[in-house]
Amino acid sequence: MKAKILITGGTGYIGSHTAVELIQAGYEVEILDNLYNSKREVLGRITGITGVEPKFHEVDLRDLAAVRKVLEGGEFQTVMHFAGLKAVGESVEQPLRYYENNVGGTINLLRAMVETGVKQIVFSSSATVYGEQEVAEYDETMTTGMKLSNPYGRTKYMIEEILKDVATSDPEFRATILRYFNPIGAHPSGLLGEDPNDKPNNLMPIVMKVAAGEIPELSVYGNDYPTEDGTCVRDYIHVVDLAKGHIAAMEKMGGEQIQIYNLGSGRGTSVLEMVRAFSEASGRALPYKIAGRRAGDLPEFYANPGKAERELGWKTELTVADAMNDTLNYLRKSCGVEI
Ligand code: NAD
Numbered sequence: 001m002k003a004k005i006l007i008t009g010g011t012g013y014i015g016s017h018t019a020v021e022l023i024q025a026g027y028e029v030e031i032l033d034n035l036y037n038s039k040r041e042v043l044g045r046i047t048g049i050t051g052v053e054p055k056f057h058e059v060d061l062r063d064l065a066a067v068r069k070v071l072e073g074g075e076f077q078t079v080m081h082f083a084g085l086k087a088v089g090e091s092v093e094q095p096l097r098y099y100e101n102n103v104g105g106t107i108n109l110l111r112a113m114v115e116t117g118v119k120q121i122v123f124s125s126s127a128t129v130y131g132e133q134e135v136a137e138y139d140e141t142m143t144t145g146m147k148l149s150n151p152y153g154r155t156k157y158m159i160e161e162i163l164k165d166v167a168t169s170d171p172e173f174r175a176t177i178l179r180y181f182n183p184i185g186a187h188p189s190g191l192l193g194e195d196p197n198d199k200p201n202n203l204m205p206i207v208m209k210v211a212a213g214e215i216p217e218l219s220v221y222g223n224d225y226p227t228e229d230g231t232c233v234r235d236y237i238h239v240v241d242l243a244k245g246h247i248a249a250m251e252k253m254g255g256e257q258i259q260i261y262n263l264g265s266g267r268g269t270s271v272l273e274m275v276r277a278f279s280e281a282s283g284r285a286l287p288y289k290i291a292g293r294r295a296g297d298l299p300e301f302y303a304n305p306g307k308a309e310r311e312l313g314w315k316t317e318l319t320v321a322d323a324m325n326d327t328l329n330y331l332r333k334s335c336g337v338e339i
């Protein structure tokens with residue numbers, strides 16, 4: 001058995017897929033989550049795929065004493081920190097809740113790590129920290145924190161800066177910051193996928209609701225952008241590729257105290273191309289209408305994923321078509337959708 005890893009937010013969408021990859025790579029995994037945006041049954045799904053049931057702590061990161069108790073005696077080598085709130089619109093309406101949960105929760109986690117001598121953290125950041133810039137391709141050398149359009153993005157930026165300060169205070173502390181582009185797809189088993197308790201905001205969860213008949217049609221937010229078909233272009237990354245990127249990054253820790261990597265494919269796909277890809281995978285046209293632009297959307301946004309490839313030997317292997325097939329499989333197998 002390799003080292004023991006604590007996954008905060010491990011019953012959530014990306015955390016659960018990463019738990020599976022970690023267990024399959026021979027790591028021992030424990031999960032901490034308050035189940036705000038995920039379900040306990042995910043634990044059984046992880047067991048169903050891997051044959052291993054991870055130890056689970058139903059704990060809220062805002063509860064410092066409870067977090068400390070999990071870390072004490074846990075002998076964790078690394079914490080993978082996924083737990084957080086992620087709804088952009090909600091963060092505009094309830095900024096203090098986002099700062100309290102995401103920034104406050106991370107401070108508690110770091111405090112407990114410092115107190116218990118756990119020195120390594122891999123953090124779920126977002127490409128949103130780059131804000132609005134004059135280019136479409138984003139690399140890790142670019143400035144962050146400028147022109148961020150919402151509090152959610154600012155929590156990610158602030159946490160990145162806090163991690164740098166903690167590293168300065170302790171030469172043994174290591175943090176790897178992973179800036180995700182747009183995670184999509186599901187586990188190929190059909191047992192894990194994105195199943196938010198919350199109202200969906202992102203493209204794929206809405207596409208899934210349209211496919212399930214819960215929403216009549218997708219509103220495509222704007223077709224008058226300066227892109228090939230007029231709709232916004234994003235860098236969609238299969239969640240299994242993303243999960244594997246975490247392991248590659250963790251296994252390279254130990255050198256520079258702060259490491260930062262984009263996790264994306266480097267390829268842009270428009271909203272209409274996404275609609276087409278889903279329709280092709282399902283064999284049925286996905287209903288959509290063209291709606292007005294959504295405030296804060298950038299026309300085109302994709303990763304330069306070269307640093308992760310050079311330094312971690314990691315790059316995406318799965319395509320948007322794979323993600324659509326896996327999403328459909330998940331809808332059929334785990335959500336009871338007949339499509
Ligand atoms: P998710 O909501 O599915 O998972 C997050 C998990 O954290 C949930 O299970 C939730 O219950 C838990 N959680 C939230 N606040 C908590 C708290 N105070 N204490 C304990 N648990 C708490 O989200 P996800 O899509 O899996 O995202 C994981 C991380 O990746 C988040 O930090 C998110 O901001 C980041 N991220 C996600 C995306 C994306 O598009 N999904 C993109 C960039 C970054």
Ligand code: UD1
Pocket residue numbers: 086088089126127128153182201202203204206218219220221222232233234271294295296297298
């Ligand atoms: C959004 C957030 C970003 C966050 C990321 C992951 C905004 C402005 N940005 O990114 O900060 O890090 O989610 O949580 O909210 N679309 C439609 N119709 C829909 C939904 C989406 O056309 O009903 C389009 C959007 O205009 C966008 C693309 O689909 O072009 C992807 O949208 P989404 O999944 O929300 O991700 P981002 O906007 O890239």
